[in-house]
Amino acid sequence: MHKFRARLTLIFIVLIGSSVLIAGLFMAQVLRESHIEALKTNMQRELRIILVTMDWNKGGTEAEQLAYYGEQVNRLRQSADARVTFIRSDGKVLGDSDHNPEDMDNHLQRKEIIEAEQTGVVGSDIRYSTTIQRNMLYVVVPVKNGTLTKGYVRLSMSLEEVEASILRVWYVLLFGLLAVFIIAALISFRVAWGITRPIEMITKVARQITNMDYKARVNVKKKDEIGQLGQALNRMADSLQLQMDRIQEDESRLKSVLDNMISGVMMIDRDSKIVLLNRSAEDILGFSVQELLGKKFDEAKQQFEFTQLIQECIDLREHIRDEMIFYYPSERILEINLSPISLNENEWAGVLIVLHDITAVRRLERMRSEFVANVSHELKTPIAAVKGFAETLLAGALNDKETAKSFLQIIFDESERLNRLIGDILELSKIESKRIPLQFSPVSVNTFVSNCVHVMTSEAKKKSIELEMQVEDDLYIEADEDRLRQILINLLSNGINYTPEGGKVKIKVESIFHGAEGMDNERIRMTITDTGIGIPKKDLPRIFERFYRVDKARSRSSGGTGLGLSIVKHLVELHKGSIRVESEVGMGTKFFIELPVIQY
Incomplete structure (x- = not known):
């Protein structure tokens, strides 16, 4: 842009300087020609006066004529203030105010003489005089006697003054031209600046827009073509910025959708x-x-x-x-x-x-398939037992009262088992679908655990199992008491069922995250420990699955449905808690339940 401004300034200077120079040359030439024409007119006037005042019929010898005309030219030289020459019709110089006629060439072929002869009025010429070594203006008029030309009178004047005047004009012209150049340079620079500065701003903004800076604008207040160009660029930038904002907004939405x-x-x-x-x-x-x-x-x-x-x-x-x-x-x-x-x-x-x-989907489908198979299997066993013993009774076993009573007891037990199985299935279905609203209320942990232990005391006594509880004083928890009781009874029942006679089942409740953690993070931990048969390490990850049994024969003989721990896990999660298990075969099992004190 700076080079363009310099070129534009130079073009303005050259145009203005050329115009001034051409005008000066024309003016100098006109002035020179005008000055020379004025000199010619004055010299013609003086020549006519000389023609009138001179006697051109002087006779005598050539020497006498040379003497006479020599005297006349000297006299006229003083009054005319110019070189005066008398020339005979044959070109012989008879008198010259500045030189000896005898030494001068024949003038018949001089340009001014030829022109005077041709026009019959006047002839003129400008040439360099080798005699006096300067440019001279020669004006000649013929001397007539009727139609006969007797000779010529010539005035010549040096153009030194004219050339001095022209030189002064040139000096003035050069100084003026220099001043014009300076002024033209300043004006040209100002004009170029006024033209290129808006273009430079527009170019800069266009470059910024190219570099995706769509907030750049042209600050042009002019109403001319450049101003209109700047306004058009601003409107284009507004449109681009609006479109880019929309594109960025859409891109942000798309990126947010993709990322989430x-x-x-x-x-x-x-x-x-x-x-x-x-x-x-x-x-x-x-x-x-x-x-x-x-x-x-x-x-x-x-x-x-x-x-x-x-x-x-x-x-x-x-x-x-x-x-x-x-x-x-x-x-x-x-x-x-x-x-x-x-x-x-x-x-x-x-x-x-x-x-x-779709790993979880396929796992869920597999679990659903396994659940259906397990349910079918679990339902089939008691139904087959009921059907078999009923058929036996119908076949004649009713006559043996002891046998009939034994069979009817088995039918009753299997019906009870079938009822529990169906109840657990329905319960688990409701819990998993979250169709059971929990009724949270403050629960005194000490009293609550005592009641649960008391419920299980009779069952424990049947196997001479010791039930022990260890609960911190003044512990309260916000929970659904019925569902919390279901959790604890299930775990205590499992501990009793899988602990040999004379064993021990212990429940311990303690608070955790006291003090600096604040009430928001305060939780209680319930630990149910038994001295039972334990669980193999390979089975620990699956014990909370539906119908999963470590020892199927032992579980079935204990009357378990295989759904208890799955129900416990879901109920704990509904209380926003967690459950985990630790066990070794032959060393017993520990269940750890952590529940928040306050539900949010």
Whole structure:
């Protein structure tokens, strides 16, 4: 822009300087010609006066004529203040005020003589005089006697004064031109600045807009074309900023949606490079955006079957859906949807991949299937027993009262078991679907635990099992008392059932996170310990599953349904608590329950 301003200033200076120079040359030439014309007119006037005052019929010898005309030219020289020359018609110089006629050439071929002869009025010429070595103006008039030319009278005057005047004009012109150049330079710079400065501002703003600074604006107040250009650029910037704000808002929404999607989203462009990867896709594939973005999908250290599926979609350009087991970063079952992307009918754009982690769904389906199988099995056993003993009774066993009574007791026990099983199933279904609203109220832990232990005392006495409780004083908890009792009774019943005779079941309740933690984090811990048969280490992760039994024969003989611990776990979670278990075979089992003191 500075170079453009300099060039524009130079152009203005050259234009103005050239105009002034041409005008000066024209003025100097006009002045010179005007001055010379004025001299010619004065010299013609003087020559006519000389013609009138002179006697041109002087006779005599050539010497006498030279003497006479020599005297006359000397006399006229003083009055005319110019060089005077008398020339005979044949070109012989008869008298000259400045030189000896005898030494002078024949003047018949001089330009002014020829012109005077041709016009018959006057002739003139300007040339350099070798005699006096300067530019001279020569004006000649013929001396007539009727139509006969007797000779010529010539006045010549030096142009030194004219040239001095012209030189002074040139000096004035040069100084004036210099002043004009200076003024023109200042004016040109100011004009160029006025033109280029707005253009420079517009260029700067355009560059800022190119660099995505859409808040840049042109501050041009002019109403001319440049001002209109600046306003147009501002309007364009306003439109661009509005569109970019919308694009950024849409991009932010899209990014927020992608980042918060549970499903993984991955995009591969036409060059087979990974160009998009959301947060869920990172978690599912086990690689970060920095590790995958920009790499080709077959170079991204992905499972071979997965890359084959992508290549198949690229080759066929058709939607593909499949399920696949991924082993990294952990074993999961993924549902993979691959959709080809086309900008139009002919232009291929890439592949969009959506990954769904369906491990939990498949596990749930398996659990549901196992649940149905377990329920069927659990229902079938007591029903088969009831049916078998009923058939036996109908076949004639009723006649033996002792046998009939024994069979009817078995039928009754199996019916009770069947009733408990159905009740537990319905209870678990309600708890899992959260259709049981909990009624929270303050509960005195000491009194509550005493009541539960008292309920289980008779059952414990049957096996000579010692029940012990250890509860801190003045402990209160906000809980649903009925559901809390269901939790504790279930765990105590399990402890009694799986503890041999003469064993011990203990419940201990203590507060945790006292003091600096504040009331918001205060919790109580219930620890139910037994000296029973224990649980093998491999079975510990599954004991809270429905119908899962460590020892199926022992569980069935104890009358358990296999749903008790699953119900306990769900009830603890409804109280926003946690439950865990520790056990060793032959050493007994410990259940730890932590519950918040206050429900929020």
